Amino acid sequence: MAGSSVGQNFRITTWGESHGAALGVVVDGVPAGLSLEAEDIQVFLNRRKPGQSKFTTARLEADRVEVLSGVFEGKTTGTPISLMVRNKDQHSKDYSNISEVFRPGHADYTFWEKYGIRDYRGGGRSSGRETIGRVAAGAIASKILEDLGICVKAYTKSIGPVEISKVDFEEMEKNRLYMPDAGAAEVAEGYLEACMSDLNSSGGVIECVVTGMPVGIGEPVFDKLDANLAKAMLSIGAVKGFEIGDGFAASGSTGAENNDAFIIQDGRICKETNHAGGVLGGMSDGSDIVFRVAIKPTPSISKKQHTVNVSGEETEIEIHGRHDPVIVPRAVVVVESMAAITIVDALFSNMSARMDLIKEFYRKDR
């Protein structure tokens, strides 16, 4: 099936393999009249770029984005925007030793069984480089949200056992782990160094906060805002869990604790607390949307592992080459991007919810 697209009214379609000619995305449904430069997208891509610290791979790609369509004289035209990044620094030979072997924790085996063929170079389509398309599209979605006063912000909540105890966005910009807590970041760095010297890797948790949401965004039944966010997050490689608001903790709670009382603040309806994470009945409730995603440890480790090969024989593997000991910091911008894409689509879909607003939109005197 065709599974490389997501979204209805704002839809992205990604393409490309780790070691193919290029990777990219087509973003369809971008409204006309949005100011957009290649640089807006490049800023986002730079945040996921490898080679930024000792904890990210040394692959030195420029990852320069090319805007191929949909923009005219600095403005979007309403037609699909095609974005492309050429692959350059491909050490395909690094991967020759894995062409016949299924790496544990990777999609090698499932690709092989599903398709009977696989582009093993660098993980092919299941490589983290596939997220280039998501992030490029996310940059556009974020610009749209910015124009509507909505802000999506993600950060590293934990790396392995090391969790933040405060959220200081200024601090986050200063450390390469995107942790908004300098103390925790320092401890996490030590933990990661230990992982690396042990030829091992670490997982972590990313938290994302969306501010400025109007009320009522998301569709009641299957296209609940949190349901689509969950799908968007689990569609990112290495994500193993999603929770919104109190999430799994709510399951151990009681109604009296977990319900958020409605109050009036500055003449507007608000919630006194936000256990719900900003969503009630699948629709935004005006509070901040707060969710978390669980990221598994990087499966590519240099430690020797048991596995089997394409001939169905047991064997061992040591994965060398360039791999992050933790992908959490680079995944932060991917989480932000997928959140922004999901929310833009929900905002557009909501526009036909009420007859009175449709009539105002299509009033003849405009």
Place this chain on the structure above:
Amino acid sequence: MAGSSVGQNFRITTWGESHGAALGVVVDGVPAGLSLEAEDIQVFLNRRKPGQSKFTTARLEADRVEVLSGVFEGKTTGTPISLMVRNKDQHSKDYSNISEVFRPGHADYTFWEKYGIRDYRGGGRSSGRETIGRVAAGAIASKILEDLGICVKAYTKSIGPVEISKVDFEEMEKNRLYMPDAGAAEVAEGYLEACMSDLNSSGGVIECVVTGMPVGIGEPVFDKLDANLAKAMLSIGAVKGFEIGDGFAASGSTGAENNDAFIIQDGRICKETNHAGGVLGGMSDGSDIVFRVAIKPTPSISKKQHTVNVSGEETEIEIHGRHDPVIVPRAVVVVESMAAITIVDALFSNMSARMDLIKEFYRKDR
């Protein structure tokens, strides 16, 4: 937007409100030639029926399903199957006191803001009764899976702080909490009684296991099997989290611990462990699929709560009427149903993945 459908090749569309004339579902894409009786569906609906124990609402609905189309002489015909359950035992007056007030933890406020109108009776569209359509469709999906040797089984993993310590399916059938651990069930019953006497409610966790999956089901990028399962689960009211395999625990783990080694067993490729939960790169890997969903405490509690009304004034509310102190036991069959629906759709979508199998399917000598 139209948000009441889910699935591509196997698609369900639910409709109906808690206190409307009826609720139902249209199931489109059911293959022809499947044996199907109304009773197959009724068995599933009975599992979500209220009034089965002191922990479920006393609403005594028969909830008899009517098969309106798509079945001829006991077999499906390939055309859409329309299923309907009439609403009968509606105490609409019970809800008159909430017509002007937004219940904390409910979708009253968000519906009001999105649509400017709401059917307040029994929660309207956001009532748990909406799941009737899901479960009726799930019964059909389960029959399809059964024919393919695939089995979806869910159970109560925890209620409030009480967690199971073993999985004994026989035991599960014996207690009304669907807990596969008699001891835990007994403790949980005590906990729920305490909640009730405190005019309070509890949350819990449901775990679901899928056995017999072929390898390679799910689409690599946005339509990953776990991504679509996550969406399906978060689309159920009251679900606040989803995790597959080790889930959030994986985030605190290392690659060496979390990777599942491939081995050969009985001549087939298997995994030695199943931290992944049966999915690699978004495709089934042949191991059991194992996931969990977090359910929040029932928001309708009899305790007095602060809230606001439709005129924007602060007020208080005590919610009486019939409400489960915990919805987990009745949600078990909903989780199973949504999982079955998602997997059938993924199986059908996978059929065009390989040119060799397509050629065999359309060979001229058939």
Place this chain on the structure above:
Amino acid sequence: MAGSSVGQNFRITTWGESHGAALGVVVDGVPAGLSLEAEDIQVFLNRRKPGQSKFTTARLEADRVEVLSGVFEGKTTGTPISLMVRNKDQHSKDYSNISEVFRPGHADYTFWEKYGIRDYRGGGRSSGRETIGRVAAGAIASKILEDLGICVKAYTKSIGPVEISKVDFEEMEKNRLYMPDAGAAEVAEGYLEACMSDLNSSGGVIECVVTGMPVGIGEPVFDKLDANLAKAMLSIGAVKGFEIGDGFAASGSTGAENNDAFIIQDGRICKETNHAGGVLGGMSDGSDIVFRVAIKPTPSISKKQHTVNVSGEETEIEIHGRHDPVIVPRAVVVVESMAAITIVDALFSNMSARMDLIKEFYRKDR
């Protein structure tokens, strides 16, 4: 595949067979706040009802619609509207003789080959009764359009060789052939009587005009307004052709003849002529949308015909029972309905085309 739904933001899903328990439709994406009574829908259904004249079948069904969801106190709520019509006057035995034989011009053979099973009673899913769902949904779409000042009007343009030479809507209401030309209607009646006495049937052409369209509705590439209208029309059983504006005649024309000059009229941009039929580049251009559909002759004729049976033997068939000698008059409301459904969906999809209008829609001071 699931093929019983159409539309993105306004989506209908029909279900039901000619001789099943009932037929119906779920209409999802209806905006909240639209006034809607069962009678609004009944009026539309009555227009496609059989038994209205000697040229329509004698099947005396009441075809009373039941509104099962989505309406509360006379207003739509934004949730899916489920509409159902019970089948009552089923002479299933009339069809027993065709259970083993493939009727020429019908879908019997293709259903049989595709599904390996078929509900042969009255044509099952391929019966004209399937259009009940379309017309019920069309009634809702038409109400939405009416609120926006848009009017969809179809009529019989020709029956067999008899074509209208004027369009007088008042006249159309007076004759049962929905021909807006009294003279042509009289000739057509004579032609149909001759067909009937010859145990034969007739085809015809329906023309549809949409007035009041805003400019720019429809999406440039694959979701062109005329492309979606073409799909909607060809999805109606017995339709064999679609043309917009000058249609096939344009193919024999020249650019100088076929181009419509733009002019200013009453201070607005208009077209001097309307060879385009109201669509330029797939978007409405502000002129009337004008299209035609070709309807084949009713395939059920009493004349003896050659055919084969399910055992693959050649045989002969005489189709008795109740069949219209021409379906064009009853198809007029189906064409109107499918046009209205298509246009509403296009209007909703267009709402996110421009950033400036999105910003106005979501302005914070609302």
Place this chain on the structure above:
Amino acid sequence: MAGSSVGQNFRITTWGESHGAALGVVVDGVPAGLSLEAEDIQVFLNRRKPGQSKFTTARLEADRVEVLSGVFEGKTTGTPISLMVRNKDQHSKDYSNISEVFRPGHADYTFWEKYGIRDYRGGGRSSGRETIGRVAAGAIASKILEDLGICVKAYTKSIGPVEISKVDFEEMEKNRLYMPDAGAAEVAEGYLEACMSDLNSSGGVIECVVTGMPVGIGEPVFDKLDANLAKAMLSIGAVKGFEIGDGFAASGSTGAENNDAFIIQDGRICKETNHAGGVLGGMSDGSDIVFRVAIKPTPSISKKQHTVNVSGEETEIEIHGRHDPVIVPRAVVVVESMAAITIVDALFSNMSARMDLIKEFYRKDR
């Protein structure tokens, strides 16, 4: 809305403007294991290339396709295939005089009204160059069909008033009008020369024949094979009509004439005639699929025309630059491509129609 994609299980997404950096397509849902070289696609693109005769524009683009993803070692991998053609020979200044004026018969005015901005260079997104993506995708679809023994063949049926009177495919290859009748081609050339010397242009009709179809392809209700073909054809710029089988002629016919008798031939069920055009009830019936599309005359003509400008003033325009006096010959391969794309999607969607075949597909012993 996002309208640049079409198809469910085999889905294409086109992007690009006439004078942007490039144009292209992402083809998602291509099965793995199909042999594919860039040359397979280039052959198709060359057929739509301008500059091949005096009747096609002199724009001398190489239009070399680049395969950016989804192919590994000469085989498709099941991942999306991204195809791109760089724009090179752009005389943007040729279009400067139309930046402020709405060309009659073009989408200038509707784009302007819908989006409030337009890339006027060469028609931007509404240029015929948009079909590059369709044709590139069509080449892949055609390869899939070839592997299944299905052949799609289109040709020029008429140009202006000149119609073919025979179908000789060998002859078609010899003349640049793609007319399978040497005599008609000669007359048509004379007609076109007269058009050109009159600064005028011509329309025409393309006919398409699909051979080798299995029975039962297409979905009964909204996704009828002919409905989706109609949409695909009307989505091509300049197409104003679609008819299948006898099409509009069927509307003037009788049931006895129009019904195709079933017969047994070589032990198989066939139709004695093919008035239906190979589709019954929206599903292929095993006969050749035969349909026609009406193409309007090229709107860009050098004759002086009345029009208005963006300031709402009446004015005149003479369109110079490079324009085909008839687009029919170059549109032949576009019609073939869209037909192939539609049929592949229908074939894939059909694979889950029957439980017995699904069980065989997923049998455990494979």
